[in-house]
Amino acid sequence: MTREVVPGTVYVVGAGPGAPDLITIRGRALIEAADVLLIADSLVDPAHAAAAKPGARVVGSSARTLEEITGLMTEAARRGEVVVRVHSGDPSVYGALHEQLVALRAAGVPVEVVPGVNSALAAAAALGVELTVPDVAQTVILTRAEGRASTVPDAESLRSLAAHGATLALFLSANLIDRAVGELIEGGYRPETPAAIAYRVSWPDERLIRCALGDVAASMRQAGIDRTAVVLVGAALGDDAAVEAARSRLYDPAYGHRYRAAGEA
Ligand SMILES: C[S@@+](CC[C@H](N)C(=O)[O-])C[C@H]1O[C@@H](n2cnc3c(N)ncnc32)[C@H](O)[C@@H]1O
Structure with a gap:
């Protein structure tokens, strides 16, 4: 199933811990659809940028301020572009996500977060x-x-x-x-x-x-x-x-539940 990618939206994608194949299928599809790709380049493998479509603008974020990053994303989204912001791991853990969400929402920019492997x-x-x-x-x-x-x-x-x-x-x-x-x-x-x-x-x-x-x-x-x-x-x-x-009761033969009666091996 392919989800619709909505132009004018900022997608914040978790790239996972490092290996390029530890990103979600949804995250990868968004990178491929991006017009503008903003990558936390200190911790994200360059292979993710290489998956961008020809002509996509790829920007590293590690040397930029929050204002520069959110300004760039806001302007691109207002032009109707698909903006993808790539963070390492999962964006909700030490991803400086909150401050970006606050700024984007204040600017009226639609934003969606795609989880990653922490x-x-x-x-x-x-x-x-x-x-x-x-x-x-x-x-x-x-x-x-x-x-x-x-x-x-x-x-x-x-x-x-x-x-x-x-x-x-x-x-x-x-x-x-x-x-x-x-x-x-x-x-x-x-x-x-x-x-x-x-x-x-x-x-x-x-x-x-x-x-x-x-x-x-x-x-x-x-x-x-x-x-x-x-x-x-x-x-x-x-x-x-x-x-x-140690073992969980859930898989204990003596413990029954809606999917298995107690006593079954
Ligand atoms: C800015 S935080 C980003 C965390 C990321 N959002 C996550 O969900 O894993 C950076 C810290 O995450 C941890 N980290 C990130 N990638 C890692 C990796 N591949 N292996 C071990 N630690 C990692 C380290 O503690 C590092 O100092």
Whole structure:
């Protein structure tokens, strides 16, 4: 089924973590239909730009301000062009999406968001782990250390989030990793808590390192990783007996539900 592409609309598309084939079919079709393609070129593979139709205007956004980006999108949409804004991963997570939506809506420009594969979820896939193992962890926290360009609300300090003991995905924190790990341990994770460093997931130079939380900073330094990494933390990443034995009731032969009677093998 092909969806109608409406000229004069801005489509914000999540390109996924890196590999060009980890974009949705809808996202790819929009890139092919774009008259103007604005790409977050610091994290999005140039192969996406190469899929644009001949004559499409391709613009990198990494060296531009919000005003320049939204101004360019607004003008092109008002000319009746199909505008596609490509973000890494999913646009709704650390994608500076909100401020663009506010500006486009204020300008009366129709906008539609197309989701993408978030890099923490791509990291879980690459590691071959479930982030929500039954009876071990049923909550995933996506968060970051406070950085130079972004403050974090007090109630969301790493110390306070750590108290939940949930699975936690740490974004945008590779260069702040000593402080971040320190706060997570002060907040309640044991230094032995299983962790994984996922660098440039799905890119040709992807690196996956499993270690204990207390060793994360040293492992990253040793591997020379100081950007584009997600750090996953939590008991669900472990291989101890509790994790190995965990299973959901849904597929338990003794548990019946509308699609299967209890007692069937
Ligand atoms: C500006 S945020 C964008 C996040 C993106 N919207 C997402 O949904 O994954 C950039 C941060 O996302 C993470 N990231 C993005 N792509 C990644 C990848 N391929 N591998 C590991 N981490 C990645 C890193 O933490 C990086 O510092």
